[in-house]
Amino acid sequence: MTYNFDRVIDRHNTGSVKFDIRHDLLPLWVADMDFPLPDEILNEIKKRVDHGIFGYTMTTTSYWKALDSWCRREYGYQVKPAEWITVPGIVYSLSIAIRAVTEPSDAVLIEQPVYYPFSQVVKDNGRTLVVSPLFYNNGRYTRDLVAFENAVRANNVKAFILCSPHNPVGRVWTREELQAVAEICQRYGVTVIADEIHCDFIRPGVQFTSFATLGDEYKQKLILCTAPSKTFNLAGLQVSNILVPNPEIRQCFKRENQANGYNEINALGMTAAEACYNMGKPWLEELKKYLEGNIAYVNNFLVQNLPEVKLVEPEGTYLLWLDFHGTGLSNNEVKERIENKAKLWLDHGDIFGDGGALFERINIACPRSTLEQAMNQLAKAFK
Numbered sequence: 001m002t003y004n005f006d007r008v009i010d011r012h013n014t015g016s017v018k019f020d021i022r023h024d025l026l027p028l029w030v031a032d033m034d035f036p037l038p039d040e041i042l043n044e045i046k047k048r049v050d051h052g053i054f055g056y057t058m059t060t061t062s063y064w065k066a067l068d069s070w071c072r073r074e075y076g077y078q079v080k081p082a083e084w085i086t087v088p089g090i091v092y093s094l095s096i097a098i099r100a101v102t103e104p105s106d107a108v109l110i111e112q113p114v115y116y117p118f119s120q121v122v123k124d125n126g127r128t129l130v131v132s133p134l135f136y137n138n139g140r141y142t143r144d145l146v147a148f149e150n151a152v153r154a155n156n157v158k159a160f161i162l163c164s165p166h167n168p169v170g171r172v173w174t175r176e177e178l179q180a181v182a183e184i185c186q187r188y189g190v191t192v193i194a195d196e197i198h199c200d201f202i203r204p205g206v207q208f209t210s211f212a213t214l215g216d217e218y219k220q221k222l223i224l225c226t227a228p229s230k231t232f233n234l235a236g237l238q239v240s241n242i243l244v245p246n247p248e249i250r251q252c253f254k255r256e257n258q259a260n261g262y263n264e265i266n267a268l269g270m271t272a273a274e275a276c277y278n279m280g281k282p283w284l285e286e287l288k289k290y291l292e293g294n295i296a297y298v299n300n301f302l303v304q305n306l307p308e309v310k311l312v313e314p315e316g317t318y319l320l321w322l323d324f325h326g327t328g329l330s331n332n333e334v335k336e337r338i339e340n341k342a343k344l345w346l347d348h349g350d351i352f353g354d355g356g357a358l359f360e361r362i363n364i365a366c367p368r369s370t371l372e373q374a375m376n377q378l379a380k381a382f383k
């Protein structure tokens with residue numbers, strides 16, 4: 001390995017959301033990583049810092065070129081800058097997208113369990129939340145297309161927020177699955193807001209399909225939300241890239257963005273993102289191998305030490321979804337043990353909505369020794 005992912009770096013007292021809210025729990029909750037960027041990328045950021053002037057900044061040609069090369073190579077689509085808008089975050093973009101394509105009290109569909117801000121952002125914008133549940137069968141999550149279509153039709157749904165790959169259940173939707181959803185949405189005039197933030201964490205043997213590659217006919221009512229923030233751990237630098245192919249929807253999106261008063265990209269964020277797209281691939285490849293080791297570690301540990309807790313085998317993301325049904329405990333008892341006995345901060349499954357109770361989400365993007373400590377604390381609490 002060229003890069004050292006075993007090194008533990010103290011993140012306390014850096015204003016870290018993960019580490020600095022509670023100092024009494026070992027944090028493996030919010031989805032950022034405890035790994036530093038490699039020197040070749042840090043050097044680019046340092047060069048920009050050394051320039052010393054951080055005035056209003058716009059996206060440069062070299063930024064779009066870097067994004068285009070990345071997207072062509074990794075996902076098989078081209079980037080036409082005129083169709084893209086940079087914003088400070090994906091949740092931010094979901095909020096703007098909802099306002100751009102729906103009216104107050106219109107119905108917006110999500111699939112639960114899912115990343116909790118999805119429901120929040122729908123409700124916060126005064127839209128009607130409609131939930132189509134995912135189904136958990138034999139350790140795997142799927143959607144029921146009939147139920148999905150019924151939910152769309154019965155509620156006159158105007159927009160669907162797709163999580164692809166899916167946080168927290170770890171599914172990487174196949175082309176066929178996405179195609180089926182795309183066809184239903186097209187039939188009912190539903191705009192698809194596709195959140196693909198986790199798409200660079202795909203496990204060996206699994207294929208990611210971007211919604212943008214399903215065919216031109218499905219791009220007319222698509223808002224594609226992408227970012228380097230999960231891939232390269234840049235959440236604090238606030239850069240996301242949003243594709244809005246349809247000019248009318250793009251206009252609405254820009255108007256809502258403007259109404260928020262947001263205009264210019266973060267200068268360091270842009271430099272970092274460009275450097276990552278240009279130079280980050282070797283680091284990412286090694287990181288993914290390391291994460292594979294972490295997944296295997298958790299799986300083996302559970303089988304050997306805590307067989308009543310089951311890992312839902314993920315296809316992507318660095319977030320593991322653990323099934324606590326086998327403990328025979330209630331949801332509240334599981335939560336209580338994790339916090340008060342294991343002294344861990346995990347994301348409790350119930351915050352992800354329907355179907356989340358008795359699951360816990362654990363972020364494994366940390367050095368192995370941190371994960372070992374966490375799993376030992378977990379096992380002790382459930383013995």
Ligand SMILES: Cc1ncc(COP(=O)(O)O)c(C=O)c1O
Nearest residue numbers: 031089090091092115167195197
């Ligand atoms: C599916 C999904 N979307 C969006 C985000 C957050 O994106 P941002 O920080 O850019 O708002 C996360 C973070 O965990 C996520 O899992």
